[in-house]
Amino acid sequence: MAHGSRIEPATEQSHLRDLTDADFEKFRRIIYETAGITLNEGKKELLRARLGKILRKRGLTSFTDYLAEIENDDSGDEITVLLDAVSTNVTSFFREPDHFRFMESTVLPALAAARNQTGARKVRIWCAGCSTGEEPYSLAVTLRETLPGIEGWDVKILATDISTRVLQIARNGLYAGDKFKTMPSPVVNRWFVPAEVHGEGGYYRVQHAIRKMVTFAHLNLHADYPFKGPFDAIFCRNVMIYFDRPTQETLVNRYHRYLAEDGYLFIGHSESLNSIAHPFKYVRPAVYRKTGAASAERKGPSA
Numbered sequence: 001m002a003h004g005s006r007i008e009p010a011t012e013q014s015h016l017r018d019l020t021d022a023d024f025e026k027f028r029r030i031i032y033e034t035a036g037i038t039l040n041e042g043k044k045e046l047l048r049a050r051l052g053k054i055l056r057k058r059g060l061t062s063f064t065d066y067l068a069e070i071e072n073d074d075s076g077d078e079i080t081v082l083l084d085a086v087s088t089n090v091t092s093f094f095r096e097p098d099h100f101r102f103m104e105s106t107v108l109p110a111l112a113a114a115r116n117q118t119g120a121r122k123v124r125i126w127c128a129g130c131s132t133g134e135e136p137y138s139l140a141v142t143l144r145e146t147l148p149g150i151e152g153w154d155v156k157i158l159a160t161d162i163s164t165r166v167l168q169i170a171r172n173g174l175y176a177g178d179k180f181k182t183m184p185s186p187v188v189n190r191w192f193v194p195a196e197v198h199g200e201g202g203y204y205r206v207q208h209a210i211r212k213m214v215t216f217a218h219l220n221l222h223a224d225y226p227f228k229g230p231f232d233a234i235f236c237r238n239v240m241i242y243f244d245r246p247t248q249e250t251l252v253n254r255y256h257r258y259l260a261e262d263g264y265l266f267i268g269h270s271e272s273l274n275s276i277a278h279p280f281k282y283v284r285p286a287v288y289r290k291t292g293a294a295s296a297e298r299k300g301p302s303a
């Protein structure tokens with residue numbers, strides 16, 4: 001990778017303060033065209049701060065030099081670094097717990113009854129935008145705690161994200177003790193083991209029984225998908241919030257094609273499908289279902 005000219009640390013700060021409107025526009029375009037993520041004017045400072053770290057690390061003098069590195073890189077690695085820097089990865093175990101309760105009370109018992117009847121004991125879930133892994137591991141725990149005889153089932157949770165940095169943390173499966181505040185301790189003790197890592201509050205490692213249910217993969221939701229589905233449920237929560245309406249609409253309609261008949265789509269509670277055209281049936285807050293009678297017209301809550 002060819003780096004641009006290097007500077008002395010004393011002059012670095014003033015150079016890095018200078019993210020011109022033209023360069024900001026170029027970054028915005030690249031990020032939108034690659035990942036569908038929209039950055040409004042208000043995000044200029046955030047972008048300057050985050051990309052400034054990359055510039056400092058590489059000894060680059062300007063954002064223009066960094067843009068040139070991205071534009072001259074055919075491998076796609078530079079784009080990945082850029083997207084790693086701009087993505088927002090906030091997540092937690094059993095975030096928005098109502099969804100996990102609904103899985104436990106309704107989705108999984110119905111699935112178990114249906115699949116036990118046919119003998120095809122198989123479950124496929126896609127966690128799209130899984131961040132550092134807390135969401136897919138929470139799903140795996142829910143399945144373990146809910147599906148009787150799960151050892152005899154073929155269960156796979158596909159967990160994907162555009163950020164290689166978060167995927168590394170997710171695959172590692174090691175979390176600080178304070179991350180488990182939202183989980184009852186018997187559940188923590190069943191599925192996580194104290195790790196030999198020093199740090200305040202201790203660390204826990206995801207048990208093998210949970211880990212083996214989840215496959216992590218790098219995937220841009222905006223690109224082609226190297227799988228067909230169908231999935232019984234897709235969790236895409238707190239991801240589409242960063243996309244504009246046309247991008248959300250394309251994605252949601254794509255999810256419809258990747259779901260099994262009667263499959264569920266879970267979105268974040270602060271998100272809504274109200275203003276986009278989609279064929280889903282509204283079930284409850286932030287939960288939608290693919291039904292046989294689905295049509296292309298918008299079906300949402302009356303609110």
Ligand SMILES: C[S@@+](CC[C@H](N)C(=O)[O-])C[C@H]1O[C@@H](n2cnc3c(N)ncnc32)[C@H](O)[C@@H]1O
Pocket residue numbers: 034035036037087088089090091092095128129130131132135160161162163166219220221222236237238239242268
């Ligand atoms: C705020 S986190 C949400 C994590 C989790 N779903 C939750 O609700 O707790 C959003 C995640 O979406 C990912 N993301 C953003 N744009 C993406 C894209 N185009 N393709 C795949 N993942 C994307 C980010 O990297 C980030 O990890």
